[in-house]
Amino acid sequence: MSCVRAAFHTLGCKTNHYETDALRQQFASAGFTVVPFDEYAEVYLINTCTVTGEAGRKSRQMLHRARRANPDAILVALGCYSELEKFLTDVDVIIGTGGKQNALAQVCDLLRARGCHYFPGPGLCATGRAADSGTAYEEYGSVFQQSETRAYVKVEDGCNNFCSYCVIPLTRGRVRSRDAEAALNEVEALAGAGYHEIVLTGIHICSYGADRGQPGWTIMELAGQMAAVDGIERIRLGSLEPRSITDEFVALAKKNPCLLPHFHLSLQSGSDAILKRMHRRYTTGEYREVVGKLRAAFPDPGLTTDVIVGFPGETEQEHQESLAFCREIGFSRLHVFRYSKREGTLAATFPGQVDKKTMIRRSQAMIELSDALALTYHRRQIGKQQKVLLEQSGPDGLMTGYSPEYVPVRVASNPNLLAGQIVSVTGIRATSEFLFCQ
Ligand code: SF4
Numbered sequence: 001m002s003c004v005r006a007a008f009h010t011l012g013c014k015t016n017h018y019e020t021d022a023l024r025q026q027f028a029s030a031g032f033t034v035v036p037f038d039e040y041a042e043v044y045l046i047n048t049c050t051v052t053g054e055a056g057r058k059s060r061q062m063l064h065r066a067r068r069a070n071p072d073a074i075l076v077a078l079g080c081y082s083e084l085e086k087f088l089t090d091v092d093v094i095i096g097t098g099g100k101q102n103a104l105a106q107v108c109d110l111l112r113a114r115g116c117h118y119f120p121g122p123g124l125c126a127t128g129r130a131a132d133s134g135t136a137y138e139e140y141g142s143v144f145q146q147s148e149t150r151a152y153v154k155v156e157d158g159c160n161n162f163c164s165y166c167v168i169p170l171t172r173g174r175v176r177s178r179d180a181e182a183a184l185n186e187v188e189a190l191a192g193a194g195y196h197e198i199v200l201t202g203i204h205i206c207s208y209g210a211d212r213g214q215p216g217w218t219i220m221e222l223a224g225q226m227a228a229v230d231g232i233e234r235i236r237l238g239s240l241e242p243r244s245i246t247d248e249f250v251a252l253a254k255k256n257p258c259l260l261p262h263f264h265l266s267l268q269s270g271s272d273a274i275l276k277r278m279h280r281r282y283t284t285g286e287y288r289e290v291v292g293k294l295r296a297a298f299p300d301p302g303l304t305t306d307v308i309v310g311f312p313g314e315t316e317q318e319h320q321e322s323l324a325f326c327r328e329i330g331f332s333r334l335h336v337f338r339y340s341k342r343e344g345t346l347a348a349t350f351p352g353q354v355d356k357k358t359m360i361r362r363s364q365a366m367i368e369l370s371d372a373l374a375l376t377y378h379r380r381q382i383g384k385q386q387k388v389l390l391e392q393s394g395p396d397g398l399m400t401g402y403s404p405e406y407v408p409v410r411v412a413s414n415p416n417l418l419a420g421q422i423v424s425v426t427g428i429r430a431t432s433e434f435l436f437c438q
Contacts, residue, residue, distance in 0.1 A: 004111065006032040007041035009062050012049025014201045014238060016079055018152040019100055020047045022140035023078075026104050037066075043074045043107055047100075048081030050167060052340035056081050063091060074110050076103050080171040084344070097157075097172045098138060137176035142189035149391045149420050150236070150402075151195040155183050155222060156202030160210070161241075163268075164279040165311065165339065165347040168203060175207040180222055184229065191231030196422055197260075197389050198226065199236040206244030219244075220252035227258040233422060234389065234404065239264045239306070242282045245290040250297045262302035262406040263294055270325025271318040274311050277350070284325050291329055300380065302332045302405030309366050310339040310359035313352035319362050323369055332377040332405065334370035338363050371432040378430035381407055386437055390421050403435065411437045 006027045010020040023045060028034050035041050044066035048059035059081040066075055067090055076093040083096030093106045137157060146152060158173045159166075187198060200223060202208065209217025223235050235258040242265055253259050265287075269275050272283050294301055307326060309319065326334060338359045341348045354362075381403065388401040388409045398410040399417055411417070411425050425437035 004032050004043065005035045005039070005041040006043040006045065006107075007035050007037045007039060007066070008045050008047070009037040009066075010047045011055055011059050011062065012047070012051060012080065013203075014152050014199070015154055015157070015203055016047045016049060017147065018143060018154045018201060019079075019140065020045075021146045021152075022143040023047075023100060023103060024147075025143055025145050026101070027107075028145075030104055030108070037062075038069075040070055041073060042070070042111075043076065044069070045076040045078065045103060048077055048079040050081040050084055050171065050342070052337070053342075054340065056085075063088070074107055076107060078103060080167070083171040084167065101138065101140065137178045139178065139182055141182075142186040144186070144189040144193040144195075146190075146195075149195075149389060150197045150199050151190045152199050152201045153183060153186055153190070153226075154178065154201050155219070156205050156208045159204040160207065161204065161281070162279060164277060164350075165308070165342065165345055167342040167345055170344055172203050175204060175211045177208050177211055177217065180217075180225065183222060184225055187226045187229045187232060191229050194231075194420060196232065196420070197234035197236065198232060199238060200226075201238040204241070205238050206241050218249075218252075220249050220256070223259060224252060224256055227256050232258060234258055234260050236260045236262060236406070237264070239266050241266055242287045242290045245293060247293070250293050254297050260404040260406070261298040261300075262304070262404065264304045264306075265290065265294075267305040267326070267329075268308050269311060269314075269318075270307070270322035270329075271314070272321075274314055274318050274322070277313065278308075278311060278347070288329070300405075302377075302403075302407065303329065304333045304335065304406065305329075305331055306335045306337060307366055308337050308339050309362040310354035312339065312347055312350035312354065314339075314354055314362075319365075323365060326366070326369055326373070330376070331370075331373050332407065333374045334366060336363055336366040336370060375430060375432040378407060378427075378432070378435045381405070381435050382427040382430055384427055386425050386427060386435070387422055388425055388437065390417055390419050390423060392419055400434075407435045408433065409437050410434045 008020050008024050010017050024034055046062045049055040074092045077091045078095045078100050082094045155178045158175045159169045160175050162169050205219050208219040386403040388403055390399050390401040393399045393413045397413050399413045401409050403409050427435045427437050429436040
């Protein structure tokens with residue numbers, strides 16, 4: 001360990017978190033001392049996000065906070081916000097969404113320029129290798145020291161969809177799939193490090209393999225291979241698009257002994273007119289059909305989704321349609337987002353931007369519906385046995401974890417219960433937030 005401290009902060013999606021974990025591991029193995037972000041450090045790395053205006057604001061705020069903590073620190077901005085905002089001031093290293101692994105080499109160069117020769121020179125840096133940020137999947141190696149009890153395995157980057165409101169294809173580029181062998185090596189390393197549950201993550205994981213054009217390259221084929229890895233008991237999928245839930249997908253999902261019965265099926269709106277303006281490529285009818293297929297294959301699976309309220313031009317009737325559709329589907333939880341105008345997207349040019357007051361009201365209505373749906377779903381779990389992956393204990397003496405269906409569970413703590421264990425418990429009481437078990 002050197003006396004050079006590096007602190008990391010992540011905003012945004014699970015993919016960003018995975019990449020930060022990889023960088024943290026690289027910096028630690030290169031000899032840096034990794035410290036919490038609120039501590040004094042010589043190097044601060046902030047993996048930024050710009051998916052909403054709020055995420056961009058927080059990214060700027062964290063950069064300022066790091067600069068205030070140590071005015072002489074090497075400040076590195078990475079990720080989607082720095083991809084779009086190329087002219088960040090008072091930042092020493094700016095890296096977009098590609099080439100994040102160059103951060104280590106660039107920081108070492110700056111340290112050497114400042115007279116610190118502890119770290120390896122150009123070409124010698126063991127892990128700060130250059131990456132092709134444009135067309136190839138950027139391989140981070142096996143990230144087996146992760147910040148959560150569930151391990152994230154990134155298998156894909158980029159998106160080809162160009163939904164009219166989304167900047168991600170502009171910041172992350174087109175679909176790039178990870179080599180199956182590298183992903184499997186990582187899963188083996190994670191199992192060896194004691195992880196029991198993995199979450200397959202990426203920007204648009206159901207496009208996995210689309211850039212390879214070879215048979216057998218689908219997310220479910222890959223999940224099938226991962227299920228054969230010794231020590232892996234549970235596999236969870238990140239966000240899915242309805243169109244990807246084909247009969248073949250469902251058949252492979254059913255056959256996979258580790259796949260958890262939780263599907264995060266991106267909806268965005270329950271109004272067909274809005275879906276069309278969003279350039280989403282399905283209708284509510286097709287969505288309903290897909291949910292039917294999943295429910296026929298899995299008894300009462302966890303079904304979560306993302307919903308945007310206040311999309312440009314959204315009328316009161318369209319908002320009501322969206323609420324009614326979510327109620328009809330009976331999700332186990334909704335993730336509600338207020339539409340956020342992102343420059344460079346088509347939707348930013350649409351007329352009828354919804355005012356803030358209406359946006360807040362619609363968002364509250366959707367959140368209330370989400371709470372009611374979650375309570376209904378949680379109540380249905382009372383009396384059932386749950387296999388819960390324990391994650392952390394709270395100050396109230398209860399441990400939190402997640403059921404296979406991704407219901408947040410609370411259970412009385414005792415010295416024999418440890419984070420990372422999978423325990424069998426039974427639901428006894430439900431709120432919209434938790435299922436309490438014993
Ligand atoms: S599918 Fe649409 S919302 Fe999702 S990342 Fe791609 S463009 Fe963005």
